[in-house]
Amino acid sequence: MTKPHKRFASRPEWMGLGVMVFVALGVVALAAEWVTGAPAIGLLALLISSVVAIIWTAIMGGLDTRRALAPYGLLKPGILWLSLFFLAPLWSMLEMSLSSKKSRFDFFPAFTWEWSNYSKALTDFGPQFGRSFLYAGIATILTLLIGYPLAYVIAFRGGKYRSLLLGLIAVPFFTSYLIRTLAWQNLLSDSGPVVSVLETLRLENVMEWLHIMDNGRLINTPAAVIGGLTYNFLPFMILPIYVSLEKIDVRLMDASMDLYTTATGAFRRVVLPLSLPGIFAGSLLVFIPAAGDFVNAKFLGSPQTTMIGSSIQDQFLVQLNYPLAAAMSFVLMAIITASVLVYAKFMGTEDLT
């Protein structure tokens, strides 16, 4: 039996990493049609043989080699899936965002380094971007204000009903997101129950003053869109906060009371800091999808409340302006990434627990 090449065998993890990167790039290259025809077949053969080579190294090598290669083996399905269905489309979208159409009816825009798509995205859709981040921000704060006390009660006072209560929070997921939003549309409609209750209680003026109602209407207002976002994303705030609260030893509260703090002080100095990772994770899980959401704005809003998600969808599916839509998506992605980084820096979650 021949031993695998010494250099590979002594550093199997480098081989694993190399093959992984090679496979990812190769799959993207094939999917994005950087290489076509005969070279493509050659590349495919190279990809397959590199995978075979690594399997062969693992079989021939000792226990150490196999142990070093195992993580890369386990990563492979994920890498394949993501490079095919995430990296390759991302690349083609980037390419699309720098392409241009010769005419309105041109279905296959050509790559022309068309940077004007980006300036157009920012200038033409500034209000939609602004609204998206404003609505998503308000919805995130609302889910936090509603979700934190809920998670707190379930974690510390839930007792034997804990799992049941957590299950109830997940129950809405049993129905489609779309259907739940349509149900909200009915609830908030002009002849719906919410409006009629408010009218009976003569609360319209208060609601108007609070900018929740507009000309006696609840539906098609910014408040309705924010309400829908808050409702739909609430579980994503509750669950991570619950997880971080549940880990807190209740004796820590006894300890802080023993050290002369009131219950409020104990919450502020012990419980809140220890649940920050949950708040952080929850806000990201709410803010990111809410900023790109197009369902709530479409069903609960009006043309005056359009969010960037609906605009992108509109550009893609109605206007068929793929380059502009792709540029808008990239701008959205960039802003979200930047704000998440700033937020992460600000929250400082490199802390323990």
Added chain:
Amino acid sequence: MDVGDPVVKLENVRKQYGSFIAVHQADFSIGRGEFFAMLGPSGCGKTTTLKMIAGFEQPTAGHVFLEGEDVSHTPPHKRNVNTVFQQYALFPHMSVFDNVAFGPRSKKLPEAEVKTRVAEMLDVVRLGEFAQRRPAQLSGGQQQRVALARALVNYPSALLLDEPLAALDLKLREAMQIELKRIQREVGITFVFVTHDQGEALTMSDRIAVMSEGRVEQVGAPVDIYARPETLFVAGFIGSANLLPGTIVSSDGGGTRVLLLDGTEVVVAAGNSASSAALSQGNQVTVMLRPEQVVLGGEGAMKVFVTGCKREGAFCGRNSVHALARLCSVHVGRVARNCWFHFYQRRFHRGSAVVIAASSSYPSHQRTT
């Protein structure tokens, strides 16, 4: 036993959860600077009693006094006592320094004073260099000392320790016992210590309250608890003891003559009686015989205490012989550390008759009812 200047005083304290009585009529005082232990098997109410002193539980009846002030219904943050919790309950998101500074900061002391106090206390527990570490980066023994410093930095009237050594391994536990004593001497604060480990309680405490099923069985110095237990429970719980029931034949200045069940008569010296109640003729009593007081000998070898028929013997531990002798239908267990060589020299055999004598002044008796 009366304490001149009690720091903690429990007056007929009772704690009831529904129909379950966790603590009946606890009534004792703890003096200034004392190292006081509450000892008992799990579920005896010792931790509940401690929690009532700390303020985490409130007594159903009776009063808790702290420095002469009734604090029965005062919340924990308004009582000048601090607790070292069983698993330490250190704040995982804070450094050692911030953990120790927690109490002084709650009291809104000026930051400069907080700093000097914390530094001073970290020196007392010898953790000066670890101030900036997180609790998770410390060993069990170090965490224990952080918990101590965090409580002591507030100069409480009393420090309450809830099974503080239970989570440590044997070696560390022994080291911490000495360390705790040293720290207590250094700071001069009253320590109230809950434990189920009698060895710990006997070696460390000035006084012990032995508890069982919610009742305080006896409060006293370790030596009294060991040599003159007031109740059958204490006699059986502390150390190992042979308990021999009998009836008083006569009692005078020279001692008490007790007729054991099998007809043997023993004399217990005056002053070895745990109970000061009248030892009148005909009273039912129990004679306690500690293993280390027992000597075995051949017929007529020593001052006869009890004669009996030895059943079997076996080595047990480093230096004791486990001998079971049938004595008034009771197995006399764990006899005599000094007679193992008799076995070694084959002077005794299984089934041979021996004389059991009490060598020291320990034998004592209690009243049973």
